Amino acid sequence: MTWETVIGLEVHAQLATNTKIFSAASTAFGAMPNTQACLVDLGMPGVLPVLNKGVVDMAIRFGLAVGATVAEKSVFARKNYFYPDLPKGYQISQFELPVVLGGQITIEVDGKEKVINLTRAHLEEDAGKSLHEDFEGYSGIDLNRAGTPLLEIVSEPEMRSPAEAVAYAKKLHELVQYLGICDGNMQEGSFRVDANVSVRRPGAPFGTRAEIKNVNSFKFLERAIMFEVERQIDVIEAGGQVVQETRLYDAAKDETRSMRSKEEAMDYRYFPCPDLLPLIITPAMIEVVKAEMPELPDAKRARFMSQYGLNDYDAMVLTNSREIADYYEAVVAATGGKDAKIAANWVMGELNARLNNDNLSISESPVDAQRMAGLIARILDNTISGKIAKDVFDAMWTSQDSADAIIESKGLKQITDPVAIAAMVRGVIDQFPEQLAEYKGGRDKLFGFFVGEVMKATKGKANPGQVNQILKDELAK
């Protein structure tokens, strides 16, 4: 008999605000320890939290994007536990009345679409960071992260394979970045995924689940779930029972192991936070956010296909991130909207290859959209061939010069004067009388030889189409 895997994901997305959720301290990543922790973040007596409007707007934006209900009234609650990186002794979160209810994410696995329902998304504050390694007998506490806003997005347990879980996580990852509400950096912990995994016989009630934490890449998410599924099946088939617990994924060993046993299971004693009033979101607030909503990935993909005549694959690659899409559109706009396919080839081809090679993101590209457009414009107006354009692009990569300046200084301008090309063609033909005789004798293949020699003589600058035509004419004489 087979087993069915049941997966639900909880994603913590750090919201890309300037300040913390309840204080006006900076949230910038990478600052010196404790330089961005104010009295509110430190949990000093007598201070009060004040909710950040930016956080509320981002929660609304997310709710609208997934077709959820944005709660007219939501309430903050205290989740009580003791840990040194949580100075107050409680985390302010939302419990009974979260800010976003329901919603859907559509994923695609093996060419088939599937809708994954969301349970909810709620706002909460992040804790600080504990460093256990460097201090003999002590843990070091950095409270810069304490109070950083998080949106915890909870799915229904509707995924049935590791591949579906990864597809969902990736889709969500893409979406929050598109919305500009999260930078999506998984290494820095801006987008953290916890997986609730259980197995059951098809049609049977849900099995006991384990929650897997510490998964900081999509690859590890897939591996961690695969390992956990195998482990649970082994336990059950050996006559045992799966215990409800939190398990940590160890990427080095590729296994999950128990983190908190059931005996120590926490009782968080939630209650409404008396320091905060209910959050009321009015229809007017929602309208303001709606008016500023960016175009979402699926809509952009469809528009790229219809507006620019791109195929499905190109449109998918170019809308993979908002930065790539924006770059591409800037290039197309700067070339006057002509031949959007050439622009697509350059962005997905040469540019992408160079970025990968130098390990840069598109926002760090040495060649910006304007300069890229300048290059493509010269291909389109036949000033240079596509082949020469690659040399020009290489030169642009390591300088600030425009394509025109490089073409000018290196003398790369394409030769398109038919008289000049004809003269060079005749010169080449005169140079190779034996080959000419063979060609006339029926060795058609030698045509390619003559093309090569002409291109060599012009250092690749002759327009290839014209060379072909003129050579054909001259050889026929």
Add this chain to the structure above:
Amino acid sequence: MSDQIDVHKVARLGALAVSDDEVAAVGQKLNAIVGLFDQLAAINTDGVEPMAHPLDQVQRLREDVVTEADIHEYVQQIAPKVEAGLYLVPKVIE
């Protein structure tokens, strides 16, 4: 009446030290408090919306602008142990 309270568990959750000879007395007091809640729970609240806050006001929002300065040197003066800008606490490993 509520079930007997597990004083040890409550103490652990609250990070309070309760010695064995205090358990009986503390348990009695806690049970008395819970008894009051039982009285409240006996009232019929069907159709009454739970109150999130006694003031009939809504949350005011703050603009997302940094106004807090770096105060770590000042606040770390009262910390028992500091190194490399970090607060040091007795080692905790989950």
